[in-house]
Amino acid sequence: MDANLKIGIVGGSIGGLSAALWLRDAGFDVTVFERSPVPLEQRGAGIGFLDETSKFLGERAGVDLDTISVKTELVHFLHRDDTVKYEKKQPYRFTSWNTVYQESLKAFGPERYMLGKEMIGFSQTDSDASVQFSDGTTESFDLVVMADGVHSQARKELLPDVVVHYAGYVGWRGLTAATDVSEATFDKIIDKLTYYTLANSHIIVYPIPGHSGSVKPKDRLLNFVWYRNYLEGDDFDDVMTDATGIRRPVSIQPGQVRQVHVDELHASSKARLPALISEVVCAAKEPFIQALVDCEIPKMAFGRICLLGDSAWVARSHAAAGTAKAADESYFLAQALLEADSVPEALANWEPGRLKLGRELVDRNVRVGRRSQVDGNHSPFDPEVTFSLYPPKP
Numbered sequence: 136m137d138a139n140l141k142i143g144i145v146g147g148s149i150g151g152l153s154a155a156l157w158l159r160d161a162g163f164d165v166t167v168f169e170r171s172p173v174p175l176e177q178r179g180a181g182i183g184f185l186d187e188t189s190k191f192l193g194e195r196a197g198v199d200l201d202t203i204s205v206k207t208e209l210v211h212f213l214h215r216d217d218t219v220k221y222e223k224k225q226p227y228r229f230t231s232w233n234t235v236y237q238e239s240l241k242a243f244g245p246e247r248y249m250l251g252k253e254m255i256g257f258s259q260t261d262s263d264a265s266v267q268f269s270d271g272t273t274e275s276f277d278l279v280v281m282a283d284g285v286h287s288q289a290r291k292e293l294l295p296d297v298v299v300h301y302a303g304y305v306g307w308r309g310l311t312a313a314t315d316v317s318e319a320t321f322d323k324i325i326d327k328l329t330y331y332t333l334a335n336s337h338i339i340v341y342p343i344p345g346h347s348g349s350v351k352p353k354d355r356l357l358n359f360v361w362y363r364n365y366l367e368g369d370d371f372d373d374v375m376t377d378a379t380g381i382r383r384p385v386s387i388q389p390g391q392v393r394q395v396h397v398d399e400l401h402a403s404s405k406a407r408l409p410a411l412i413s414e415v416v417c418a419a420k421e422p423f424i425q426a427l428v429d430c431e432i433p434k435m436a437f438g439r440i441c442l443l444g445d446s447a448w449v450a451r452s453h454a455a456a457g458t459a460k461a462a463d464e465s466y467f468l469a470q471a472l473l474e475a476d477s478v479p480e481a482l483a484n485w486e487p488g489r490l491k492l493g494r495e496l497v498d499r500n501v502r503v504g505r506r507s508q509v510d511g512n513h514s515p516f517d518p519e520v521t522f523s524l525y526p527p528k529p
Protein backbone atom coordinates (compact mmCIF):
# COMPACT_ATOMS: atom_id res chain seq x y z
CA MET A 136 0.00 0.00 0.00
CA ASP A 137 0.92 3.64 -0.46
CA ALA A 138 3.80 4.54 1.87
CA ASN A 139 2.21 7.96 2.40
CA LEU A 140 -0.74 6.40 4.18
CA LYS A 141 -1.70 8.84 6.94
CA ILE A 142 -2.51 7.11 10.22
CA GLY A 143 -3.88 8.65 13.44
CA ILE A 144 -3.63 6.73 16.70
CA VAL A 145 -5.90 7.70 19.60
CA GLY A 146 -4.32 6.83 22.97
CA GLY A 147 -0.62 7.10 23.70
CA SER A 148 -0.14 4.35 26.27
CA ILE A 149 1.68 1.09 25.53
CA GLY A 150 -0.98 -0.07 23.06
CA GLY A 151 -0.95 3.18 21.07
CA LEU A 152 2.83 3.39 21.13
CA SER A 153 3.32 -0.18 19.91
CA ALA A 154 0.99 0.53 17.00
CA ALA A 155 2.86 3.78 16.32
CA LEU A 156 6.24 2.05 16.28
CA TRP A 157 5.29 -0.87 14.04
CA LEU A 158 3.25 1.27 11.62
CA ARG A 159 5.92 3.92 11.24
CA ASP A 160 8.53 1.19 10.84
CA ALA A 161 6.46 -0.09 7.91
CA GLY A 162 6.89 3.32 6.30
CA PHE A 163 3.57 5.00 7.09
CA ASP A 164 2.95 8.56 8.28
CA VAL A 165 1.90 8.14 11.92
CA THR A 166 0.74 10.57 14.64
CA VAL A 167 -0.31 9.65 18.20
CA PHE A 168 -2.94 11.64 20.12
CA GLU A 169 -2.93 11.24 23.90
CA ARG A 170 -5.42 13.08 26.09
CA SER A 171 -3.05 13.40 29.06
CA PRO A 172 -1.31 16.79 29.00
CA VAL A 173 1.92 15.26 30.33
CA PRO A 174 3.79 12.03 29.54
CA LEU A 175 2.25 9.06 31.39
CA GLU A 176 4.04 7.82 34.48
CA GLN A 177 3.90 5.42 37.39
CA ARG A 178 0.98 3.46 36.04
CA GLY A 179 0.88 -0.15 37.01
CA ALA A 180 4.00 -1.82 38.21
CA GLY A 181 5.70 -4.96 36.97
CA ILE A 182 4.90 -6.68 33.71
CA GLY A 183 5.87 -9.99 32.22
CA PHE A 184 8.09 -8.90 29.31
CA LEU A 185 6.92 -11.40 26.71
CA ASP A 186 8.60 -11.74 23.31
CA GLU A 187 5.83 -9.88 21.50
CA THR A 188 6.23 -6.87 23.82
CA SER A 189 10.02 -6.77 23.60
CA LYS A 190 10.22 -7.53 19.84
CA PHE A 191 10.26 -3.95 18.56
CA LEU A 192 12.60 -2.59 21.24
CA GLY A 193 15.00 -5.54 20.92
CA GLU A 194 14.93 -6.12 17.16
CA ARG A 195 14.13 -2.72 15.63
CA ALA A 196 15.16 -0.09 18.20
CA GLY A 197 18.42 -1.80 19.12
CA VAL A 198 17.74 -1.82 22.86
CA ASP A 199 19.73 -4.41 24.84
CA LEU A 200 16.92 -6.20 26.68
CA ASP A 201 19.29 -7.23 29.47
CA THR A 202 19.62 -3.58 30.46
CA ILE A 203 15.89 -2.97 30.82
CA SER A 204 14.56 -6.26 32.19
CA VAL A 205 15.32 -8.94 34.75
CA LYS A 206 15.74 -12.52 33.57
CA THR A 207 14.48 -15.33 35.79
CA GLU A 208 15.14 -19.02 35.12
CA LEU A 209 13.11 -20.77 37.80
CA VAL A 210 9.50 -20.79 38.94
CA HIS A 211 8.90 -22.10 42.42
CA PHE A 212 5.76 -22.81 44.41
CA LEU A 213 5.99 -22.52 48.17
CA HIS A 214 4.46 -24.36 51.11
CA ARG A 215 2.94 -22.31 53.91
CA ASP A 216 6.16 -22.79 55.94
CA ASP A 217 8.35 -21.18 53.21
CA THR A 218 9.80 -24.47 52.00
CA VAL A 219 9.69 -25.23 48.28
CA LYS A 220 6.79 -27.43 47.24
CA TYR A 221 7.71 -27.60 43.56
CA GLU A 222 10.28 -25.97 41.33
CA LYS A 223 10.51 -25.92 37.55
CA LYS A 224 12.79 -24.41 34.94
CA GLN A 225 10.86 -21.80 33.00
CA PRO A 226 12.71 -18.72 31.76
CA TYR A 227 10.96 -15.35 31.79
CA ARG A 228 11.82 -11.69 31.55
CA PHE A 229 10.17 -9.09 33.78
CA THR A 230 10.24 -5.34 33.61
CA SER A 231 8.09 -2.39 34.61
CA TRP A 232 5.25 -0.67 32.82
CA ASN A 233 7.17 2.62 33.05
CA THR A 234 10.27 1.13 31.42
CA VAL A 235 8.32 -0.17 28.42
CA TYR A 236 6.44 3.12 28.08
CA GLN A 237 9.56 5.28 28.34
CA GLU A 238 11.65 3.13 25.99
CA SER A 239 8.81 3.04 23.45
CA LEU A 240 8.36 6.81 23.63
CA LYS A 241 12.10 7.32 23.24
CA ALA A 242 12.07 5.07 20.15
CA PHE A 243 9.09 6.93 18.65
CA GLY A 244 10.28 10.43 19.57
CA PRO A 245 8.25 13.40 20.79
CA GLU A 246 7.56 15.12 17.42
CA ARG A 247 4.46 13.10 16.48
CA TYR A 248 3.38 12.24 20.03
CA MET A 249 0.75 14.86 20.69
CA LEU A 250 -0.15 15.38 24.35
CA GLY A 251 -3.32 17.07 25.59
CA LYS A 252 -5.29 15.84 22.57
CA GLU A 253 -8.54 14.34 23.78
CA MET A 254 -10.79 12.71 21.20
CA ILE A 255 -14.43 13.71 21.69
CA GLY A 256 -15.84 12.25 18.49
CA PHE A 257 -15.02 10.49 15.25
CA SER A 258 -16.58 9.71 11.89
CA GLN A 259 -15.65 8.20 8.53
CA THR A 260 -16.49 8.26 4.84
CA ASP A 261 -15.40 5.91 2.06
CA SER A 262 -12.22 7.92 1.59
CA ASP A 263 -11.12 8.98 5.10
CA ALA A 264 -11.69 8.85 8.85
CA SER A 265 -11.79 11.96 11.04
CA VAL A 266 -11.22 12.59 14.72
CA GLN A 267 -12.61 15.57 16.61
CA PHE A 268 -10.65 16.81 19.62
CA SER A 269 -11.72 18.71 22.72
CA ASP A 270 -9.58 21.70 21.68
CA GLY A 271 -11.94 22.26 18.75
CA THR A 272 -9.69 20.81 16.06
CA THR A 273 -10.50 17.98 13.64
CA GLU A 274 -7.98 15.85 11.76
CA SER A 275 -8.50 13.42 8.89
CA PHE A 276 -6.61 10.20 8.19
CA ASP A 277 -6.59 7.20 5.89
CA LEU A 278 -6.78 4.99 8.99
CA VAL A 279 -7.57 5.67 12.66
CA VAL A 280 -6.35 3.18 15.27
CA MET A 281 -8.31 3.42 18.51
CA ALA A 282 -6.03 2.51 21.42
CA ASP A 283 -8.01 4.37 24.07
CA GLY A 284 -7.97 1.67 26.71
CA VAL A 285 -10.33 -0.40 28.81
CA HIS A 286 -12.97 2.37 29.03
CA SER A 287 -12.67 3.04 25.29
CA GLN A 288 -15.04 5.68 24.02
CA ALA A 289 -14.52 4.28 20.53
CA ARG A 290 -15.62 0.78 21.60
CA LYS A 291 -18.72 2.24 23.30
CA GLU A 292 -19.73 3.99 20.08
CA LEU A 293 -18.79 1.25 17.64
CA LEU A 294 -20.06 -1.65 19.75
CA PRO A 295 -22.70 -0.22 22.11
CA ASP A 296 -23.85 -3.66 23.31
CA VAL A 297 -20.40 -4.73 24.56
CA VAL A 298 -19.85 -4.50 28.31
CA VAL A 299 -16.77 -4.82 30.52
CA HIS A 300 -17.47 -7.50 33.17
CA TYR A 301 -15.98 -7.57 36.67
CA ALA A 302 -14.48 -11.04 37.16
CA GLY A 303 -15.22 -11.30 40.91
CA TYR A 304 -11.73 -10.59 42.20
CA VAL A 305 -9.03 -7.94 42.25
CA GLY A 306 -5.25 -7.95 42.02
CA TRP A 307 -3.72 -6.36 45.09
CA ARG A 308 -0.38 -5.13 43.83
CA GLY A 309 2.71 -3.56 45.31
CA LEU A 310 6.43 -2.94 44.98
CA THR A 311 9.02 -3.57 47.65
CA ALA A 312 12.67 -2.54 47.41
CA ALA A 313 14.87 -5.63 47.41
CA THR A 314 16.87 -4.05 50.24
CA ASP A 315 13.72 -3.76 52.38
CA VAL A 316 13.46 -7.53 52.90
CA SER A 317 15.70 -9.78 54.98
CA GLU A 318 18.79 -11.37 53.44
CA ALA A 319 17.13 -14.80 53.70
CA THR A 320 14.06 -13.66 51.79
CA PHE A 321 16.17 -11.78 49.25
CA ASP A 322 18.28 -14.88 48.55
CA LYS A 323 15.24 -17.09 48.03
CA ILE A 324 13.21 -14.90 45.66
CA ILE A 325 15.36 -12.23 43.99
CA ASP A 326 15.91 -14.24 40.79
CA LYS A 327 12.73 -16.34 40.58
CA LEU A 328 9.02 -16.22 39.94
CA THR A 329 7.41 -17.27 43.23
CA TYR A 330 3.88 -18.67 43.65
CA TYR A 331 1.74 -19.51 46.65
CA THR A 332 -1.74 -20.97 46.29
CA LEU A 333 -4.39 -20.78 49.01
CA ALA A 334 -8.16 -21.21 49.15
CA ASN A 335 -9.84 -19.16 46.40
CA SER A 336 -6.67 -17.22 45.79
CA HIS A 337 -3.04 -17.16 44.73
CA ILE A 338 -0.17 -14.71 44.87
CA ILE A 339 2.87 -14.23 42.65
CA VAL A 340 6.09 -12.33 43.35
CA TYR A 341 8.74 -11.47 40.77
CA PRO A 342 11.73 -9.11 40.48
CA ILE A 343 11.73 -6.05 38.20
CA PRO A 344 14.25 -3.24 37.56
CA GLY A 345 14.52 -0.65 40.33
CA HIS A 346 13.07 2.87 40.17
CA SER A 347 16.41 4.06 38.74
CA GLY A 348 16.12 1.44 35.97
CA SER A 349 19.01 -0.61 37.37
CA VAL A 350 18.67 -4.38 37.02
CA LYS A 351 21.37 -5.20 39.62
CA PRO A 352 19.93 -7.57 42.25
CA LYS A 353 20.23 -5.14 45.17
CA ASP A 354 18.64 -2.32 43.15
CA ARG A 355 15.62 -4.35 42.06
CA LEU A 356 12.03 -4.13 43.20
CA LEU A 357 9.93 -7.12 44.17
CA ASN A 358 6.54 -6.94 42.52
CA PHE A 359 3.60 -8.86 43.96
CA VAL A 360 0.11 -9.53 42.64
CA TRP A 361 -2.31 -11.14 45.10
CA TYR A 362 -5.60 -12.25 43.53
CA ARG A 363 -8.39 -11.82 46.10
CA ASN A 364 -12.16 -12.24 45.81
CA TYR A 365 -14.61 -9.41 46.52
CA LEU A 366 -18.28 -10.05 45.98
CA GLU A 367 -19.91 -7.77 43.42
CA GLY A 368 -22.00 -5.18 45.29
CA ASP A 369 -21.17 -3.78 48.74
CA ASP A 370 -17.99 -5.80 49.23
CA PHE A 371 -16.43 -4.76 45.91
CA ASP A 372 -17.80 -1.19 46.09
CA ASP A 373 -16.21 -0.73 49.49
CA VAL A 374 -12.70 -1.81 48.51
CA MET A 375 -12.92 0.23 45.28
CA THR A 376 -13.82 3.41 47.19
CA ASP A 377 -10.58 5.34 47.54
CA ALA A 378 -9.21 7.51 50.33
CA THR A 379 -11.03 10.56 48.96
CA GLY A 380 -14.37 8.72 48.98
CA ILE A 381 -14.57 8.22 45.21
CA ARG A 382 -15.74 4.83 43.92
CA ARG A 383 -13.14 3.91 41.28
CA PRO A 384 -14.29 1.69 38.39
CA VAL A 385 -11.29 -0.64 37.87
CA SER A 386 -8.18 0.59 39.65
CA ILE A 387 -7.05 2.53 42.71
CA GLN A 388 -3.69 4.22 42.39
CA PRO A 389 -0.78 3.80 44.84
CA GLY A 390 -1.39 5.87 47.98
CA GLN A 391 -5.15 6.04 47.38
CA VAL A 392 -6.34 2.74 48.88
CA ARG A 393 -8.16 3.26 52.22
CA GLN A 394 -6.02 2.39 55.25
CA VAL A 395 -8.61 0.00 56.64
CA HIS A 396 -8.10 -2.20 53.56
CA VAL A 397 -4.31 -1.90 53.64
CA ASP A 398 -4.43 -2.98 57.32
CA GLU A 399 -6.60 -5.95 56.37
CA LEU A 400 -4.18 -6.86 53.55
CA HIS A 401 -1.25 -6.87 56.00
CA ALA A 402 -3.13 -8.86 58.65
CA SER A 403 -4.33 -11.44 56.11
CA SER A 404 -0.88 -11.78 54.59
CA LYS A 405 0.64 -12.49 58.03
CA ALA A 406 -2.09 -15.01 58.84
CA ARG A 407 -2.35 -16.77 55.48
CA LEU A 408 0.86 -16.47 53.44
CA PRO A 409 4.36 -17.93 53.73
CA ALA A 410 6.36 -15.57 55.95
CA LEU A 411 8.74 -14.56 53.18
CA ILE A 412 5.89 -13.55 50.86
CA SER A 413 4.10 -11.73 53.68
CA GLU A 414 7.33 -9.84 54.29
CA VAL A 415 7.25 -8.56 50.69
CA VAL A 416 3.55 -7.62 50.94
CA CYS A 417 3.90 -5.77 54.24
CA ALA A 418 7.02 -3.86 53.15
CA ALA A 419 5.37 -2.46 50.00
CA LYS A 420 5.02 1.28 50.53
CA GLU A 421 1.76 1.95 48.74
CA PRO A 422 -0.14 -1.18 47.71
CA PHE A 423 -2.76 -0.58 45.06
CA ILE A 424 -5.63 -2.39 43.42
CA GLN A 425 -6.57 -3.43 39.90
CA ALA A 426 -9.91 -5.17 39.45
CA LEU A 427 -9.87 -8.11 37.04
CA VAL A 428 -12.23 -7.59 34.12
CA ASP A 429 -13.15 -9.35 30.90
CA CYS A 430 -14.24 -7.71 27.69
CA GLU A 431 -15.19 -9.73 24.62
CA ILE A 432 -15.86 -8.12 21.27
CA PRO A 433 -17.36 -9.41 18.03
CA LYS A 434 -15.49 -6.98 15.72
CA MET A 435 -12.23 -5.04 15.62
CA ALA A 436 -12.32 -3.60 12.09
CA PHE A 437 -14.82 -0.93 10.98
CA GLY A 438 -13.93 0.30 7.49
CA ARG A 439 -11.08 2.77 8.15
CA ILE A 440 -11.17 2.48 11.95
CA CYS A 441 -9.95 -0.35 14.17
CA LEU A 442 -9.82 -1.18 17.87
CA LEU A 443 -6.51 -2.30 19.39
CA GLY A 444 -5.08 -3.19 22.83
CA ASP A 445 -7.42 -2.80 25.80
CA SER A 446 -9.95 -0.89 23.71
CA ALA A 447 -10.53 -4.22 21.94
CA TRP A 448 -10.42 -7.44 24.01
CA VAL A 449 -9.54 -7.12 27.68
CA ALA A 450 -8.17 -10.28 29.26
CA ARG A 451 -7.34 -10.92 32.92
CA SER A 452 -3.67 -10.76 33.79
CA HIS A 453 -2.94 -14.47 34.51
CA ALA A 454 -1.17 -14.88 31.16
CA ALA A 455 0.69 -11.55 31.68
CA ALA A 456 -0.13 -10.76 28.08
CA GLY A 457 -1.92 -7.35 28.05
CA THR A 458 0.97 -5.47 26.50
CA ALA A 459 1.96 -8.47 24.33
CA LYS A 460 -1.52 -8.61 22.80
CA ALA A 461 -1.38 -4.91 21.90
CA ALA A 462 2.10 -5.34 20.40
CA ASP A 463 1.11 -8.42 18.41
CA GLU A 464 -2.03 -6.75 17.06
CA SER A 465 0.16 -3.81 16.01
CA TYR A 466 2.75 -5.97 14.26
CA PHE A 467 0.12 -7.83 12.25
CA LEU A 468 -1.72 -4.60 11.42
CA ALA A 469 1.45 -3.23 9.83
CA GLN A 470 1.91 -6.47 7.85
CA ALA A 471 -1.72 -6.43 6.68
CA LEU A 472 -1.43 -2.83 5.49
CA LEU A 473 1.76 -3.59 3.58
CA GLU A 474 0.14 -6.53 1.80
CA ALA A 475 -3.30 -5.07 0.91
CA ASP A 476 -4.41 -2.61 -1.76
CA SER A 477 -6.71 -0.58 0.48
CA VAL A 478 -7.23 0.15 4.20
CA PRO A 479 -10.61 -1.62 4.44
CA GLU A 480 -9.12 -4.67 2.70
CA ALA A 481 -6.14 -4.68 5.10
CA LEU A 482 -8.38 -4.41 8.16
CA ALA A 483 -10.67 -7.15 6.86
CA ASN A 484 -7.62 -9.43 6.39
CA TRP A 485 -6.18 -8.51 9.81
CA GLU A 486 -9.35 -8.97 11.84
CA PRO A 487 -10.04 -12.75 11.86
CA GLY A 488 -6.66 -13.76 13.37
CA ARG A 489 -6.91 -11.01 15.99
CA LEU A 490 -10.45 -12.02 16.95
CA LYS A 491 -9.34 -15.63 17.32
CA LEU A 492 -6.39 -14.66 19.52
CA GLY A 493 -8.53 -12.36 21.70
CA ARG A 494 -11.10 -15.13 22.14
CA GLU A 495 -8.44 -17.69 23.12
CA LEU A 496 -6.69 -15.32 25.52
CA VAL A 497 -9.86 -14.25 27.33
CA ASP A 498 -11.06 -17.86 27.61
CA ARG A 499 -7.73 -19.17 28.90
CA ASN A 500 -7.55 -16.45 31.55
CA VAL A 501 -11.12 -17.16 32.61
CA ARG A 502 -10.25 -20.87 33.05
CA VAL A 503 -7.11 -20.12 35.07
CA GLY A 504 -9.03 -17.60 37.19
CA ARG A 505 -11.78 -20.11 37.83
CA ARG A 506 -9.31 -22.77 39.01
CA SER A 507 -7.62 -20.32 41.36
CA GLN A 508 -10.50 -18.22 42.67
CA VAL A 509 -13.42 -20.67 42.60
CA ASP A 510 -12.58 -24.35 42.13
CA GLY A 511 -9.43 -24.54 44.26
CA ASN A 512 -7.46 -26.63 41.76
CA HIS A 513 -4.92 -24.09 40.52
CA SER A 514 -1.94 -26.30 39.83
CA PRO A 515 1.77 -25.76 39.15
CA PHE A 516 1.52 -28.50 36.51
CA ASP A 517 -1.21 -26.71 34.58
CA PRO A 518 0.36 -25.62 31.25
CA GLU A 519 -2.26 -22.87 30.96
CA VAL A 520 -0.64 -21.10 33.93
CA THR A 521 2.36 -20.28 31.70
CA PHE A 522 2.85 -16.58 30.91
CA SER A 523 2.33 -16.35 27.16
CA LEU A 524 0.19 -14.60 24.57
CA TYR A 525 -0.56 -17.66 22.47
CA PRO A 526 -1.88 -20.89 24.01
CA PRO A 527 1.06 -22.73 25.57
CA LYS A 528 1.90 -26.17 24.20
CA PRO A 529 0.83 -28.93 26.61
Ligand SMILES: Cc1cc2nc3c(=O)[nH]c(=O)nc-3n(C[C@H](O)[C@H](O)[C@H](O)COP(=O)(O)OP(=O)(O)OC[C@H]3O[C@@H](n4cnc5c(N)ncnc54)[C@H](O)[C@@H]3O)c2cc1C
Nearest residue numbers: 146148149150170179180182253254283284444445457458
Ligand atom coordinates in the same frame (compact mmCIF):
# COMPACT_ATOMS: atom_id res chain seq x y z
C1 LIG B 1 -3.61 2.02 35.30
C2 LIG B 1 -3.11 0.85 34.48
C3 LIG B 1 -2.07 0.06 34.96
C4 LIG B 1 -1.63 -1.08 34.24
N1 LIG B 1 -0.60 -1.85 34.74
C5 LIG B 1 -0.22 -2.96 34.07
C6 LIG B 1 0.81 -3.80 34.55
O1 LIG B 1 1.38 -3.53 35.60
N2 LIG B 1 1.14 -4.93 33.83
C7 LIG B 1 0.54 -5.24 32.63
O2 LIG B 1 0.87 -6.24 31.96
N3 LIG B 1 -0.42 -4.47 32.16
C8 LIG B 1 -0.82 -3.35 32.86
N4 LIG B 1 -1.81 -2.57 32.40
C9 LIG B 1 -2.44 -2.99 31.19
C10 LIG B 1 -1.53 -2.74 30.05
O3 LIG B 1 -0.88 -1.50 30.21
C11 LIG B 1 -2.40 -2.80 28.83
O4 LIG B 1 -2.96 -4.09 28.66
C12 LIG B 1 -1.57 -2.50 27.62
O5 LIG B 1 -0.65 -1.48 27.87
C13 LIG B 1 -2.44 -2.05 26.50
O6 LIG B 1 -3.13 -0.96 27.02
P1 LIG B 1 -3.67 0.15 26.08
O7 LIG B 1 -2.54 1.03 25.67
O8 LIG B 1 -4.51 -0.48 25.07
O9 LIG B 1 -4.65 0.94 27.08
P2 LIG B 1 -4.30 1.93 28.30
O10 LIG B 1 -3.00 1.61 28.94
O11 LIG B 1 -5.50 2.00 29.16
O12 LIG B 1 -4.13 3.33 27.58
C14 LIG B 1 -5.18 4.02 26.94
C15 LIG B 1 -4.67 5.41 26.67
O13 LIG B 1 -5.64 6.10 25.92
C16 LIG B 1 -5.77 7.39 26.44
N5 LIG B 1 -7.11 7.85 26.10
C17 LIG B 1 -8.28 7.36 26.59
N6 LIG B 1 -9.32 8.02 26.06
C18 LIG B 1 -8.79 8.94 25.22
C19 LIG B 1 -9.37 9.94 24.39
N7 LIG B 1 -10.71 10.12 24.33
N8 LIG B 1 -8.55 10.71 23.65
C20 LIG B 1 -7.20 10.53 23.69
N9 LIG B 1 -6.59 9.63 24.49
C21 LIG B 1 -7.39 8.84 25.23
C22 LIG B 1 -5.54 7.23 27.93
O14 LIG B 1 -5.16 8.43 28.57
C23 LIG B 1 -4.44 6.19 27.94
O15 LIG B 1 -3.16 6.76 27.92
C24 LIG B 1 -2.24 -1.41 33.04
C25 LIG B 1 -3.27 -0.59 32.53
C26 LIG B 1 -3.69 0.53 33.24
C27 LIG B 1 -4.80 1.41 32.71
